[in-house]
Amino acid sequence: MLTIDQATYDAIVAHAKRDHPDEACGIVAGPEGSDRPERFIEMINAAGSPTFYEFDSTDLLQLYKEMDANDEEPVVVYHSHTATEAYPSRTDIGLAMEPNAHYVLVSTRDCFTDGGNDDGPVEFRSFRIVDGNVTEEEISIVPTLS
């Protein structure tokens, strides 16, 4: 199960909406082995694409050096799908390289309605992806991490 606080949940959804129709991506870091998503880090989608995301290679190194220095790891790796459901694609599965992370998928396909509103429903789901096997998990949204 993924336990995430409301503010971080909201920040991920807001990022996904802001970057729509391009895919948004980022991570939430936490102390190694803690399974606590504490530090929200928005990343730039270097692919700038509605169908693909990739962290810029320089940003990626910077991020991992920072986490290394803080004894952190990526607890959540998130990205959005802007025209399809919030389920890992074949590409997502093939490229998932963090066996300890919760892979969060947000779909913004239904959240933009005619007239420019962005308050339609957003799908927010979490998965484990290990060795090509996808397992969906429950999400518990809490006011703050205890």
Added chain:
Amino acid sequence: MAIEVKIPTILRTYTAGEKAVSAEGKTLSALIDDLEANHSGIKERLIDNGDLRRFVNVYINDEDVRFIGGLDAELKDGDQVVVLPAVAGGC
């Protein structure tokens, strides 16, 4: 000649859980062969068809090797190499 190579979580199965290992080589290509000699199987995760895998990033002293010669990038004693899988995907 020793070069420290930082290993990402996903590849630590090849290094008995070690986060960093020591290796040798005058080029990245030679370094990867040396890694393979001590950590069998790791080369295939880094190289495909004679080139670095598209979604594996390798840095020498913080420079992405794609901009400094790829597998031919030169190494010297004390350099630090970091291997990081890309964080990427697509619908």
